[in-house]
Amino acid sequence: MTIGGLTPGAPALLVLEDGRSFRGESMGAQGETFGEAVFATGMSGYQETLTDPSYHRQVVVATAPHIGNTGWNDEDDESSRIWVAGYVVRDVSRVRSNWRSDRDLPSELARQGVVGITGIDTRALTRHLRERGVMRVGISTVDLDPASLRAKVLQQPSMAGADLVGDVTTSHEVIVPPAGERRFTVAAVDLGIKDMTPHRMAERGIEVHVLPASVSFEDLRSLRPDGVFFSNGPGDPAAATASVDLLRQVLDDGMPFFGICFGNQLFGRALGFPTYKLKYGHRGINQPVMDRTTRKVEITAHNHGFAVDAPRDEVIDTPWGAATVSHVCLNDDVVEGLELHDADGELVAFSVQYHPEAAAGPHDSAYLFDRFTDMLAHRAGKDA
Structure with missing residues (x-):
């Protein structure tokens, strides 16, 4: 059964370039994506974050544990599309409850081809990034082998020196x-x-x-x-x-x-x-x-x-x-x-x-x- 763009139980894997991995569930589009793993500390405003062009080629980790309760509307976009390379949340809301909402977050991620993962310990992931620094990352719903996905991550370009x-x-x-x-x-x-x-x-x-x-x-x-x-x-x-x-x-x-x-x-x-x-x-x-x-x-x-x-x-x-x-x-x-x-x-x-x-x-x-x-x-x- 699919609820919006979220297929409950569909496995997904996140792997950092240093080998740390997290298993969770797919949220959004199926496939795999790569970028620089960064964390954002806002408790609200996820739509504006996702459509901010400054996040181009970055996989954003939401530190707030529950994301998606206000859904998605067509007024709050900060550009013409979602720019993040991927999205990571601990708990994605299955219900949207804001009167301005046009659809749910997972549906919009899927519509725009953005691969996401939910159901992982984002606090542990954020602490890891704080201690070791931002790094390259991959999220996949098709390659669930950590060693294989990490090899792909290590082939990705660094943000340092990137002209985007x-x-x-x-x-x-x-x-x-x-x-x-x-x-x-x-x-x-x-x-x-x-x-x-x-x-x-x-x-x-x-x-x-x-x-x-x-x-x-x-x-x-x-x-x-x-x-x-x-x-x-x-x-x-x-x-x-x-x-x-x-x-x-x-x-x-x-x-x-x-x-x-x-x-x-x-x-x-x-x-x-x-x-x-x-x-x-x-x-x-x-x-x-x-x-x-x-x-x-x-x-x-x-x-x-x-x-x-x-x-x-x-x-x-x-x-x-x-x-x-x-x-x-x-x-x-x-x-x-x-x-x-x-x-x-x-x-x-x-x-x-x-x-x-x-x-x-x-x-x-x-x-x-x-x-x-x-x-x-x-x-x-x-x-x-």
Whole structure:
């Protein structure tokens, strides 16, 4: 008997690259999948997680033990498809009970061809990843031999050095109109953008031009934007050299800049800071971050496996002005934001490592879109 996309009792196997294995039941599509095993600590918002392009080529382990009770709807997707390579939950709900739900989670996973596994000890798996670090993984419903599946896992590419932006970026320009009167125009470079991000800018009177990651500086500049935005996205920022070059041209031109997540990492590299791979990363909607500008602590949404290596308490001179670390994670002191001030001390560019658009929450960081709007208004006043 099949309930949605879940066939109770159908065996499935998960094997990590170091040989640790877990047996459970199939959830979603039949077959096998491979990726980087990561864990996400959010207790809700699984639909937004699964459709976040930043999770491309990653197998997501939900640390919350019960997933799927609100089903799946057609309004909360953050992109046009599910991007995770696979999904791992301890207990998948067999009943969906939210009035907005259109279908159940296993059915949607199956419809989109996503292989998942349920009925395993996700706490043990998460502790294993915390101790040893994220690693390659395979999930299969067709090859239930751990040694055989592990051999396939070891053939998979590492996330380090992976250039994945081309897989997730838009193929053409998309214009998101402002809500109400247009105040500003922003060129948003799509490195794996979530749908909520241009919506948050549109709420503030910004006309957003979502552009392919391959856009040339000349084509971007021809839009005569008031500012430039770099989005979140998957992969190793060290491999995205073309995007870093584009950002340096933006800074050379003096256009106001705002970046989030992958955009923060590229901003750091453009300023001359290296990036590095975190042991197990930050993923979830409950990460504490301090805004060093205001000293306020925000609960924030994260999805990153790489970070910027910048000095916390120094002002670094760059060709475009003085760069400083603006935000830090209170769990591990990882850099979570950068600011750039010109020779007059004015803010001309900034970025954060987390997601202020906050789908599916929290909303502590929505003020950052206001900060960007204020920066655009200040620049427009100077040019007037």
